[in-house]
């Protein structure tokens with residue numbers, strides 16, 4: 574019987590396991606090897622790790638965790654979580670079943686990209702969505718934003734002061750006259766035709782809209798949606814926020830006693846949505862671990 578099983582070994586799960594290991598709490602950390610930034614070459618806006626490859630971040634974290642006798646890591650997916658506070662069972666993809674007093678869900682989210690041919694291949698390398706993570710690397714260069722209008726306006730507001738120029742391409746649906754004027758009033762160029770493909774070239778990304786082609790340094794995706802990577806929120810009947818994320822309190826507690834959540838799949842109701850950030854995920858992992866320890870100490 575573990576004190577905690579942490580499902581997911583991105584920044585949230587790795588930090589949760591570190592905190593639990595340091596407090597000598599028998600912990601199992603599970604990893605199916607599907608990381609949100611799995612294609613990213615260099616992460617940014619992570620103090621002391623600005624530019625570090627995410628794979629290096631994870632391997633350093635794992636090497637440091639190996640020093641803690643109470644932390645066991647298994648590279649296997651979890652399939653089901655059943656039971657209740659003090660007595661959960663987690664069924665693993667290799668057929669094993671493991672018991673634990675508490676669970677931390679740190680399985681993250683996956684990005685469902687708009688259906689633009691070539692976009693998936695560029696994701697995390699030359700196609701991005703987060704200005705805080707990847708805007709500065711495009712300073713003084715041309716970028717494209719792939720619609721729709723409201724989110725594109727938000728990206729222009731953040732990126733406009735960093736990059737040299739922005740062309741917005743509609744995706745799936747053309748812009749209305751009002752949308753077009755609004756985007757242009759923010760200083761962006763607007764391409765009339767729908768984006769039909771993106772492809773890497775030596776100078777960056779070739780963006781095609783029918784016969785029109787433009788080469789930019791990188792593209793930012795304004796559409797797309799997030800999907801829970803794992804089914805545990807549904808399985809456990811956890812309360813979700815309007816954003817689709819698991820609702821947690823300050824210590825990562827979910828609506829199910831003994832089940833905690835941290836990272837991109839969860840946030841507090843006071844925030845409008847999940848904050849996609851390595852540091853914030855790690856911080857949430859630490860808080861959830863503290864929440865677990867508090868719950869195990871409760872009389």
Ligand SMILES: Cc1cc2nc3c(=O)[nH]c(=O)nc-3n(C[C@H](O)[C@H](O)[C@H](O)COP(=O)(O)OP(=O)(O)OC[C@H]3O[C@@H](n4cnc5c(N)ncnc54)[C@H](O)[C@@H]3O)c2cc1C
Pocket residue numbers: 580581582583584585586603604605606607608609610613615616617618619649650651652679680681682684696697700701702703706707802803835836837838848849850851852854
């Ligand atoms: C293109 C891109 C670029 C980004 N760049 C930056 C950046 O520069 N700086 C920054 O701060 N943030 C960046 N981010 C955001 C950052 O990657 C996430 O905020 C962060 O990875 C969230 O951490 P997490 O631990 O919640 O989830 P993840 O890192 O996604 O980790 C999820 C973990 O859960 C595991 N898992 C999933 N399902 C199961 C299962 N059933 N059983 C066992 N394990 C499972 C996975 O294997 C993985 O270990 C970027 C995101 C994207 C998409």
